[in-house]
Amino acid sequence: MTASCVIEARELFKDRVSSFLLKRTPVLQSVSLSVREGETYGLLGPNGAGKTTLLKVFLGLLRADRGDALVLGKPAGDREVLGQIGFLPENPYFYSHLTASEFLFLIGRLFAMSKNDLIDRSRHLLDVVGLAQDADKPLHKYSKGMLQRLGIAQALINNPRVLFLDEPMSGLDPIGRKDVRKILGDLREKGTTIFFNSHLLPDVNELCDRIGILNCGKLVAENEIKNVSGSGDYRDLEEYFLSCVN
Ligand SMILES: Nc1ncnc2c1ncn2[C@@H]1O[C@H](COP(=O)(O)OP(=O)(O)OP(=O)(O)O)[C@@H](O)[C@H]1O
Ligand SMILES: [Mg+2]
Numbered sequence: 001m002t003a004s005c006v007i008e009a010r011e012l013f014k015d016r017v018s019s020f021l022l023k024r025t026p027v028l029q030s031v032s033l034s035v036r037e038g039e040t041y042g043l044l045g046p047n048g049a050g051k052t053t054l055l056k057v058f059l060g061l062l063r064a065d066r067g068d069a070l071v072l073g074k075p076a077g078d079r080e081v082l083g084q085i086g087f088l089p090e091n092p093y094f095y096s097h098l099t100a101s102e103f104l105f106l107i108g109r110l111f112a113m114s115k116n117d118l119i120d121r122s123r124h125l126l127d128v129v130g131l132a133q134d135a136d137k138p139l140h141k142y143s144k145g146m147l148q149r150l151g152i153a154q155a156l157i158n159n160p161r162v163l164f165l166d167e168p169m170s171g172l173d174p175i176g177r178k179d180v181r182k183i184l185g186d187l188r189e190k191g192t193t194i195f196f197n198s199h200l201l202p203d204v205n206e207l208c209d210r211i212g213i214l215n216c217g218k219l220v221a222e223n224e225i226k227n228v229s230g231s232g233d234y235r236d237l238e239e240y241f242l243s244c245v246n
Helices: 051-059 100-110 115-128 144-155 174-190 201-207 237-245
Strands: 005-017 024-036 040-044 066-071 085-088 162-166 193-197 210-215 218-224
Touching: 005 051, 005 193, 024 051, 024 066, 024 193, 024 210, 024 218, 040 051, 040 201, 051 066, 051 162, 051 193, 085 144, 100 115, 100 144, 115 144, 144 162, 144 174, 174 193, 174 201, 201 237, 210 237, 218 237
Parallel strands: 040 193, 040 210, 085 162, 162 193
Antiparallel strands: 005 024, 005 066, 210 218
16 A cells, blocks of 8 residues: 555635525534545544545545545546546435446446446446346336445445445445445455545444544544554544543
8 A cells, every 4th residue: 555645635615505594504614634545534423523524525526625635646536537437325316217237338438338348347247236136127117226236336336435425334234234345355355545434433443544533624634444443542443432522
């Protein structure tokens, strides 16, 4: 693993403005962090802490009011960099009349992948996420967990260097969670940089090299996972998490 920085936030501020009376609420307050190449970084925090907002800033879907967000050394949202990023949103949207194969084909074409590459890649990914048998079923017949698996597959279609995942285990059964842990573990071995939000501490514990804890828009703690999962001053990650947000 090289020490080069792949994801970086420098004193990010972001307010959300409500439609009612245009009231401004600070959502990110001076957030600074950096993720090295090949690192798996887990962002934890209570509901409403600002995790999804931060992720959207890194993707260029939201613009910070102040500060810098950089991915692969370029400002967030840079087109060339977006081609090297995979993204699973918190609430992915699927065209329900398409089949899983057709959906992956559509996403791959957005990355300008060739038809031949896409046939192989989508077959491989559907197999990896356990949807090979259902590849030709329309998505309105998919369960929530099946859609989440497809969401993971689409995030990997372009063989990304950097992967952003917003609650990747959400809605998955224990088998699905185990499958996704395996997929992410394999990507980590391959050197993919992974940044994800999660509330599922055992998964975070197993997958991450390092964690950050966001509370009320502030990054209140950062640590190597090995320092907070059983050894040292904390019984486990849950105890560490609770001590940081209370
Ligand atoms: N579209 C929006 N318009 C206005 N405020 C928003 C919007 N989306 C989120 N917020 C506010 O921003 C804050 C942070 O929301 P965010 O979705 O980033 O939290 P989160 O940490 O991802 O929470 P969760 O764990 O529930 O997914 C919350 O106070 C929320 O009410
Ligand atoms: Mg969220």
